Structures are given as structure tokens and as C-alpha cells.
Amino acid sequence: MQAAILTILLPLLGSILIVLGTWGRNRMGMTVALLSLVASAGMSVAVLVRVMEEGMLTYQLGGWPTPLGINLTIDGFSAVMLCLVAFASLLTLWSFRGDFLRKGQEKAPAMLGLYLLAVAGHMGIVATGDIFNLYVFIEVAALSGYALLSFGGARSARASLNYLLIGSVGASLYLLGVAYLYIATGSLNMLDVADIVAKNPTSGILFTGFVILVFGVWIKMALFPFHGWLPGAYGRTSLPSASLLAPLTTKVMAYVLVRFILTVFPENTAEAIPALSQLAVWGATAAIVAGAAFALAQTDLRRMLCYILVAEVGYMVGGSFVGNDTALTGTMLHVLADAAMTLTLFLALGNIVRRRGGQGPEQLDGLFSSMPVTMAAFVLGALSMIGVPPLCGFYSKWYLVSGAFEAGQFQFAAALLLSSLVNVVLFFRVFERAFFRKPPESGYDDVKWTRFAPLGLAAIALPLLGLLTGEIVDYLITPTLAFGA
Amino acid sequence: MNTFLEPLVSHFNYVAYIAIMMIGLYAMAAKRNLMKKLIGMGIFQTSIMLLYVSIGAKEGASIPIVAKYAETISPESYVNPLPHVLMLTAIVVSVATLGVALCLVQVIYKQYKSLEEDTILDKERS
Numbered sequence: 001m002q003a004a005i006l007t008i009l010l011p012l013l014g015s016i017l018i019v020l021g022t023w024g025r026n027r028m029g030m031t032v033a034l035l036s037l038v039a040s041a042g043m044s045v046a047v048l049v050r051v052m053e054e055g056m057l058t059y060q061l062g063g064w065p066t067p068l069g070i071n072l073t074i075d076g077f078s079a080v081m082l083c084l085v086a087f088a089s090l091l092t093l094w095s096f097r098g099d100f101l102r103k104g105q106e107k108a109p110a111m112l113g114l115y116l117l118a119v120a121g122h123m124g125i126v127a128t129g130d131i132f133n134l135y136v137f138i139e140v141a142a143l144s145g146y147a148l149l150s151f152g153g154a155r156s157a158r159a160s161l162n163y164l165l166i167g168s169v170g171a172s173l174y175l176l177g178v179a180y181l182y183i184a185t186g187s188l189n190m191l192d193v194a195d196i197v198a199k200n201p202t203s204g205i206l207f208t209g210f211v212i213l214v215f216g217v218w219i220k221m222a223l224f225p226f227h228g229w230l231p232g233a234y235g236r237t238s239l240p241s242a243s244l245l246a247p248l249t250t251k252v253m254a255y256v257l258v259r260f261i262l263t264v265f266p267e268n269t270a271e272a273i274p275a276l277s278q279l280a281v282w283g284a285t286a287a288i289v290a291g292a293a294f295a296l297a298q299t300d301l302r303r304m305l306c307y308i309l310v311a312e313v314g315y316m317v318g319g320s321f322v323g324n325d326t327a328l329t330g331t332m333l334h335v336l337a338d339a340a341m342t343l344t345l346f347l348a349l350g351n352i353v354r355r356r357g358g359q360g361p362e363q364l365d366g367l368f369s370s371m372p373v374t375m376a377a378f379v380l381g382a383l384s385m386i387g388v389p390p391l392c393g394f395y396s397k398w399y400l401v402s403g404a405f406e407a408g409q410f411q412f413a414a415a416l417l418l419s420s421l422v423n424v425v426l427f428f429r430v431f432e433r434a435f436f437r438k439p440p441e442s443g444y445d446d447v448k449w450t451r452f453a454p455l456g457l458a459a460i461a462l463p464l465l466g467l468l469t470g471e472i473v474d475y476l477i478t479p480t481l482a483f484g485a
Numbered sequence: 486m487n488t489f490l491e492p493l494v495s496h497f498n499y500v501a502y503i504a505i506m507m508i509g510l511y512a513m514a515a516k517r518n519l520m521k522k523l524i525g526m527g528i529f530q531t532s533i534m535l536l537y538v539s540i541g542a543k544e545g546a547s548i549p550i551v552a553k554y555a556e557t558i559s560p561e562s563y564v565n566p567l568p569h570v571l572m573l574t575a576i577v578v579s580v581a582t583l584g585v586a587l588c589l590v591q592v593i594y595k596q597y598k599s600l601e602e603d604t605i606l607d608k609e610r611s
Contacts, residue, residue: 132571139578146585150592157592158605164586165513168526175575176533182568183540 003046004059004072007082008123010040011089015116018109026101026108033112037093037119041086044079044123051079052475058129067192073129076476077332081126081255084336088247088343089119091454095347096240098451099354111151115244117144122252131178131264132188134256138174138220141252142167145245152237159232166229170219177213180205181264190264197266210269211276213260221253222310223317224287231294231306239353242302243346246309251339254316258331261320262480270321277321281409284318287311288415292422301352301359304426305345308385311419312338318412319400325481327403332477333469334396337384340461341393344381347455348374351447356440364430366439373452375434377459382427384462387420392465498539505532517602519590523583530579534572541565 014036022029051057051074059072074082093100093115100108121141128134146167150160182188184205185196197206222230230250234242261270270277291311298304316338319331349359351374356363368375384391397416404413465472493500509532512525541564549563590600597605 132574136574136578139582143578143581143585146589150589154596155609157589157596158609161519161586161589161593164582164589165522165526168582169510169513169529172530172533176536179533179536179540179568188571 002059003043003050004057004074004127005061007040007043007047007086008072008120008127010036010043011116011123012120015113015120018116019113023109029109029112030097030100033093033116034090034097036116037086037090040119040123041083041090044082044086047074048079048083051076055479067187067189070128070130070133071189072127073190074127075480077258077480078126078255080336080472080476081252082123084339085119085122085126085248085252088339088458089115089122089244091343091458092240092243092347095350095451095454096243099238099240107151111148111240114144114148115240118148118244118248121145122248125252126255129190130188131181131190131193135171135175135178138171138253138256141249142171142220145249148241149233149237149245151241156233156236156238159229159236163229163233166219166226170216170226173212173216173219175216177209177211177216180209180212184209190259194264194266197264202266202269202272206265207269207273210260210265211273214257214276214280217253217257217260218283218317221250221257221313221317223283223313224290224310225283227287227291227310227313230310231303234306234309235300235303239346239350243343243350246306246346247339247342250309250313251316251335254313254320254331254335257317257320258328258335262328271323277323280321281318281412284314284321285411285415287314287317288419292419295426296422299361301361301364301430302349305342305349308423308426309342312342315397315400315416315419318409318415319403322403322407322409322412324403324406326399326406328481329473329477330396330399330401330403332480333392333399333472336472337392337396337462337465340458340465341381341384344377344455344458344462345385347458348378348381351451351455352378354447354451361433364433365437367434368431370439371447374447374455377452377455379431380459380462382423382430384466386423386427390466391462392469393462395466395469498536502532502536502539505535519593519600519602523586523590526586527579527583530575530582534575534579537568537572537575541568 014032018029018032022032047057056073056075057079058066059074060066061070061072064070100112118141121137121144124137125134125141128137146160146164149163150157178188181193184203185193187193187196219226234246288311291307291309291314294310295304295307298307312334315334316331319327319334352363352367352371353359355371380391384393387394387397397420401413401416404410404416506529509525509527509529513522513529516522516525543561543564546562546564549566551558593605594600597608599605599608
């Protein structure tokens with residue numbers, strides 16, 4: 001069963017092939033990129049099916065036995081994340097195919113190579129079972145991300161450098177946390193570390209490592225006081241880069257947080273440091289409120305989405321530190337739901353910008369009459385962000401709010417509800433302009449089906465994920481939770 | 486005095502890495518020149534490598550190379566090679582980070598003809 005490693009290797013080899021083999025022949029490069037992502041998505045589905053049948057999957061790289069060699073450890077949650085990364089990147093590349101081929105043609109192979117490299121990095125973060133290997137994958141994903149975000153006109157290089165400086169601090173703190181874990185256990189394999197930690201009394205070194213590591217991950221996922229890089233980096237870059245990284249990077253780092261809390265550290269680590277859990281839940285509450293407030297102040301559609309993303313990070317951090325299984329289930333569901341919602345909204349934004357040439361408030365006028373199909377998908381994404389029942393955003397929020405009530409963290413529940421209300425205001429402001437104002441041009445002017453199809457697929461995933469919540473929780477999330485306990 | 490000095494001396498490597506790390510962090514946060522920020526980033530990353538290398542060390546141990554025809558191998562006479570090997574990877578990563586950062590700085594310099602953040606901000610506003 002080589003499918004586990006092939007999900008990562010295919011985009012990695014594809015990026016090398018594009019940079020070395022198809023320089024100057026952009027159409028061929030695009031074909032290679034699409035083919036490798038399609039194959040990788042197929043492999044990720046194969047992994048998911050196998051994990052659902054047989055439980056946790058362990059792949060030993062090079063055949064080296066587990067505690068010594070590096071291995072990939074894929075359980076239900078990581079398998080579904082793997083599928084998510086594969087399909088989100090495939091749909092984004094499909095949707096922005098024209099932009100890669102047209103704009104900055106001489107740079108297209110470099111962008112495609114970096115794109116695939118970023119995908120491989122994100123897949124690796126999700127699949128790996130080795131804490132140092134995880135650092136390497138974080139840096140692979142981040143470095144290609146920094147370079148990808150700098151392709152975007154005048155101010156993107158400075159925003160990208162800012163992201164690089166903050167991102168390196170986050171990754172370095174993660175590495176430092178790994179050092180403390182290594183001092184405490186002498187092992188780097190996640191399951192092995194968990195085993196050693198469970199057999200021995202927990203020590204101060206372990207707690208120190210936990211705190212440092214968690215801070216590093218918070219910086220990487222842009223939790224509120226560390227969020228400064230996100231609107232700059234995603235707001236100023238080209239749309240294909242933002243649409244790839246905005247749904248994936250923060251969500252994949254949230255996955256890392258959940259993985260460490262559930263698998264690596266013993267169950268009561270977060271409760272054993274009440275100051276940290278309290279700080280995390282209050283910080284998450286602050287992040288949600290601040291993200292909502294910043295989003296209200298934006299007129300530009302893309303920057304508004306970026307600040308909504310900052311608020312969503314608060315959901316995930318808060319949910320993972322509230323400290324009961326309901327909230328953790330909510331966090332895992334929200335990681336999936338938020339990735340799908342952000343993807344839908346950014347792809348729709350891409351179609352709008354392509355037709356109207358901008359993302360300011362006046363470009364939204366009359367969108368419903370001129371681009372009805374794109375706006376239908378946008379409305380689905382927006383309703384899911386708000387949390388309307390059949391869509392996936394509702395179910396994850398439901399779990400998060402009930403988890404917060406169970407734990408008595410009422411301020412967190414209040415912030416969740418407040419942010420839903422703010423989302424109503426934000427999106428209905430957009431709808432109002434798009435429905436009641438007169439469009440600048442007359443008549444029907446929607447995108448071709450080749451650009452609508454990926455957006456439509458992403459939008460259909462929202463109610464589908466919502467309706468399948470019960471199955472996802474039963475078959476994929478509960479085994480992960482049960483394993484951690 | 487002794488109670489203060491003793492942990493300082495016995496945990497010298499930890500004290501040193503924290504001091505170096507804070508110097509790097511200070512440079513990243515407080516310096517207004519982009520190159521100086523990058524130098525700070527390098528110092529910050531190097532401090533973590535120093536920590537890793539120091540935790541592999543043992544008193545009286547030598548380099549982890551087994552002599553030919555050695556009959557008994559006692560682990561306590563060799564330093565732990567694993568942290569050193571990990572740092573090889575980390576050094577490669579930090580070199581790559583620095584490379585990307587220098588490219589970005591070059592792009593910024595071409596746009597603004599300056600590496601001072603204050604000048605760049607002035608030009609962005611105007």
C-alpha cells in the first residue's frame with residue numbers, strides 16, 4: 001500500500017518536473033500540475049477508504065521500523081484532512097487555470113512549481129507521524145507559501161517579508177518545543193512519545209515544551225495578537241495564491257494543534273496548566289471579537305474575508321482548549337467546514353474580480369443580475385459562515401457552542417454567537433449592494449462553465465458536509481478521540 | 486550568591502541559548518532596517534540550534550564514530566548524534582528561509598530604493 005506516500009510524492013515530483021522540464025511551455029506545465037493533483041487526490045481517497053475500513057494506517061518510509069525511522073501515521077481525521085487539501089488545491093488550480101496561463105507568463109512555471117510544493121508541504125504536515133519531520137513539512141509549506149504570496153504586484157513583497165519574519169519565529173518556537181519534548185522523552189515519533197509520556201509521571205520539561213510548542217503553532221495560525229501578517233499577506237497577493245493558502249494554512253496548523261493535544265500529550269496536559277487553557281480560551285474569545293470588529297471596518301471584500309478568517313482561527317483555538325470531547329469534535333468539524341467555506345468564498349471572489357476587475361464595494365453593484373450562478377455559490381458560502389442549518393458551518397458551531405456550555409465557558413459561547421451575528425451584518429451588506437444596486441454593465445455576464453464547475457463543486461460540498469456530519473463524527477472523529485483518550 | 490550562581494553555571498547552555506535568542510528577537514522587533522531584521526532572524530534560529538547541539542553532549546564523551554575492530558561499544562562514551570543530525574536539516578531550512586528572505590528584500594529594494602522601514606512606509610503612504 002503505497003498510496004499514503006504517493007499523495008505527498010506526486011505533487012512534489014510534479015513541481016520538480018514542471019520547473020526542470022516544462023519551462024517556457026506553460027500549457028504543458030499546467031497539464032502536468034493538474035495531472036499530478038488529480039492523481040494525488042485519487043490516492044488520498046484510496047487512503048481515506050482504507051482508513052475507514054481498517055483503522056489507523058502506518059507507513060514506514062524506506063522500511064525503517066517505527067520508533068527509529070520516520071513514518072506516516074494516518075487516522076480518520078488526518079485522512080479526511082488529506083482529501084480536503086488534495087481537492088481544495090485541485091479545485092483552486094482548475095478555477096484559476098486561465099490566470100496562470102495569462103498573467104506573468106514567464107513566471108508561470110515558477111508559480112506552478114511553488115504551488116505544487118506548497119500542496120506537498122501541507123499534505124506532509126497532515127500525514128506525518130514524526131514531530132521533527134512535521135517541522136520540516138511546516139517549513140516546506142511555509143517557504144513555498146512566502147514565495148507564492150510575493151507574486152502579486154507592488155506591496156505584496158513587503159507583506160510577504162513580514163509574514164516570513166513572523167512565520168519563522170512561529171516555526172522556530174515549534175522547533176524549540178520539539179527540543180523540550182526530545183529532552184523529556186528521547187524520541188521523536190508521535191506515538192512513541194505519547195507512549196513514553198503516558199508511562200512516566202509528567203514533568204516540568206514536558207509542560208514547558210507544550211507551552212512553547214503551542215505558542216509557536218498559534219503564531220503560525222494567526223491567533224489574534226499574532227494575526228498581523230494574515231490580512232497583509234492574503235490581502236495584497238494575487239488571487240490564486242490567496243485562494244490556495246487561505247483555506248489551507250491556518251486550518252492545517254489547527255490540525256497540528258489538535259493532533260498534539262489529542263495524540264502526543266497526555267489527555268490532561270491542557271487541564272494541568274489551567275493558566276494556559278484559560279489564556280487560550282480568553283485569547284480565542286478576544287480573537288473572535290476582534291476579527292469581527294476588524295471585518296466590520298473593511299470595505300474591500302477580500303480584506304473583509306481575511307478578517308473573518310482571523311475570527312475563525314479563534315473558533316478553532318478556543319474549541320481545542322475548552323477541554324471536553326464535544327468542543328474538540330466541534331473544532332475538528334470546524335477545521336473541515338471552514339476550509340470548505342473559505343474555499344467557496346475565495347473562488348467566488350476570484351470569479352467576481354475576474355469580471356469586474358476589482359473587489360471594492362462599488363464593484364459589487366448588481367452582481368445578482370449579472371452573475372447569478374457565481375452569486376448563488378457565494379450565498380451558500382456566506383450562509384454557511386453565518387451558520388444556517390443544512391450547511392456545514394451550523395453543525396460545527398453547534399458542537400462548539402454546546403461544548404462551551406458544558407465546560408461553563410460562557411464568554412466563548414457568547415463570542416461565537418456574536419460573531420455569527422456580525423457575519424450576518426457583513427454578508428447582508430454585500431448582498432444588499434449586489435441585489436439592489438444597478439450593475440455597471442447590462443445583461444447576463446457570468447463566467448464560463450470551466451470556471452464555474454470548480455466553484456460549484458466547492459459550494460455543493462457545504463450542504464453535503466453538513467448532512468454527512470453524523471457519519472463524519474461516527475466514523476472518522478470518534479475513533480480519533482477514542483485513541484487519544 | 487552561590488544559590489544564584491550555581492544554577493547559572495550548571496545550566497550554562499540553557500542560559501546562553503535564552504540570552505542569544507532574546508538578542509535575535511530584539512533585533513527582529515526593534516531594528517528598522519530590513520537587513521538587520523534578517524540578521525536578527527538568523528541569530529534567533531541559531532540559538533535553537535545551539536540548544537539542540539548542547540543537549541547531545543555528555544561529560545567525557547567523544548565523537549560518535551565507532552573505532553574499527555572495537556569489541557565493546559559503550560553508549561556513554563559517545564555524544565548523542567541524533568540532535569546534531571536533526572540540526573543539519575534545521576540549518577538547511579534556515580539557509581533556505583534566508584535565501585527567500587533575501588530575494589524578497591531585493592524585490593523591495595528595487596521598488597522603494599531603500600531598506601529602511603521608515604522610508605518605505607513614507608513612500609507607501611505618498
